[in-house]
Amino acid sequence: MNVLVGKNKYKLFLIMFFLFAIINGCSKNSALIENGISEYSIYVSENAAPGEKYAARELQKTLKKISGCELPIIHSNNTSAKMIFIGFDGAPKSILSDLTISKFGNEEFIIRTVGENLLIAGGKPRGTLYGVIGYLNNLGCRWYTREVVKIPKKSTIYISGEDIRQKPAFEYREAWYKEAYDSKWAMHNRLNPIAKPLTHGGVEHSILPTLDSLGGSYIIYPFAHTFYQLVPPDKYFKEHPEYFSLIDGERRAERFATQLCLTNPDVVNIATQTVFKWIKEHPQANVFTIDQMDGYGYCECGNCKKVDDAEGSHSGTLLRFVNQIADTVAKVYPNIKLQTLAYTYTEVPPKTIKPADNVIIRLCHYEYCSAHSMLGCDNHKPFIETLQAWKKITKRITIWDYFSNYHRYLLPLPNFEGVVNNVRYYADNGCIGLFAQGCNVPDNGGGEFTELRAWVFAQLMWNPWQDGWKLIDEFINNVYGPSAPYISKYIKMLQEKVKPDSVYFSIYAKPAEGGYLTVETLQKAEALFVQAQKAASGDAGLLKRVELAHLPILFSRLHFYSVGGRANLNKEEMPAVLEKFERIIREHKITKMAETDGHSDISAFVKRVKAANEFISDWQIIGPFENPDGKGLKISYPPEKEFIVDKAYEGLGGSKVKWQSYSNPLSGYIDFTKLFKMHEQGVTYAYRVFKMDEDKQLKVGIGSNDGVRMWLNGNLVLDHQTKRRAEPNQEILNLHFKTGDNTILIKVDQFGAGWGFYFSMLEGDIKSRN
């Protein structure tokens, strides 16, 4: 054997060795656990923070679930043994080397391997725990829901070489879904929500943050709308009405309608004292809230008006007030931050006043387009301009964005483009926090896809530069298993429907708004859920989750039924669908269907469905005719004298108008705005023939927007001049129908906004209609 061959052989051996190492992730010596056996111990200092000690136990417990091997937790630092160091305390210099521990943010961590030792450590109080979660995430562990947790089985785990150093994109991360307030779920998904669900605009909010033993959370006190906690009207209004808003020459203090007089020096003093009291009483909080009550009612006194006029916005008086308190607080508590809203009448930033360095601006994004993301359509432009304007005067902006249907938590809501993209937009623009207002349903939760949304938000708030749709797919695949393809198809079908630029719906959208819940879509969705439920059979837990995902479609079908739509649900099928709806509601302990009181009552909804009338929704319609000075209802136009189907008449503004057929398969509401422009201030007629087998006395319900006249067989039976929103059965008439053909002519006028009517048969039914 010559030397050269030997050298080549040696080279080949080295290459083989490296290949082996690459394929296996590392050499044999750096296995943390090998075939379920480990020589490693988990070290955590006796003096570590509670969250760090918890992190050591979490790592121990989860590694055991993965590999079957339980690593001991030790507190004495024997550096000769193989060790996982949890937290910086007690970790040897050799592993810390270049790290400046004081530079780690309170949630920032590093995962580092030096020789045979592993370090998982971060800033206090949560960095180390989040590092352990990050490490377990890299091993494939996921905490999707409180029930569905994925822990992969691996008997061998290697430790890798590269440093991983991370911190969250936002310092404050809260997703307002009931499920996300489970302390352990929030910890595993690295949300730091401030509190248990809160009553909106209430006086005192209960604070129940993630336990310190689980790393604690980002604590703001109080949550929002705090003016009347700072200067309570109960205590001060009687003696000092001048502390409160001057509106139309009168001092007032009413919840949801008024605010404080922010330029009154006594108000500044009292509010400052309250803030100091709060700081003493809530030592765990480092953000305190000074912000307006919900609603409007800002002070119009001379001093306030002068500031606001000069600043071009009511944020002028607000920021001047907050800055005064912030300056006093900064002298005593340099680390405390004060937070205020940029919301409704304070959304636009002031011209010259800038927020003090210890002030956070909480900017709200609401009432824009829910169909598209921030950069996805022009409807977000006003908000983008506002955000950019605030960015010029402050570095501390936290966002309050709305991701639910405020009035209908259970309505299908294809707003996922906003969910996956808006978080990144906020991070790219340097925002420091995000409160994603979802649908927080008391007790157990259960709005539309709340667990999916909470999980995706949590991942994106940590790292917004991930592919959000990939996260959605991952969640669906793992949480819905064999039913996943159908759930995925369903979500994407609705999402596809709202893609066009022309689609718009807001967070207050009614079920038919946005146009994505058509008869066809609801049918397809129903079919997908039939398949999803079939695929889930035999797995009770999965079936329960699939049924919860189905609930919004059942809700939609029942809703359209309740307003007279029969295309997706007929009278015979309704009781079974309603029964299923009520069973799912019961099983998931859902107690509320909306943010707003008027829409949240489940039993009222069930009652409405059960009492749904037979609406007549196919009519001949002609209009609009002139409505001069709003008196058009009284002017007799040709349709009151004759019905000639193809004759043209002179209508509004000299236009030619003819009869046209109309029918609405989703609702009993005859919506004239589908035929005519909403702003046209006209009057319109609807005509129909009812055929009777015999003479009959029938009860008929009418609802109209706005005023209405009705003729039965040419005789005026209803004349009501009014301005109102249409609801079924605003008038109930007892009418005599004769054998054979009966004609009904309805005339409705218009004064802006909606335009249309309901017509229902309340007693008896019309068997033979034309």
Ligand SMILES: [Zn+2]
């Ligand atoms: Zn004032």
Ligand SMILES: [Zn+2]
């Ligand atoms: Zn849009």
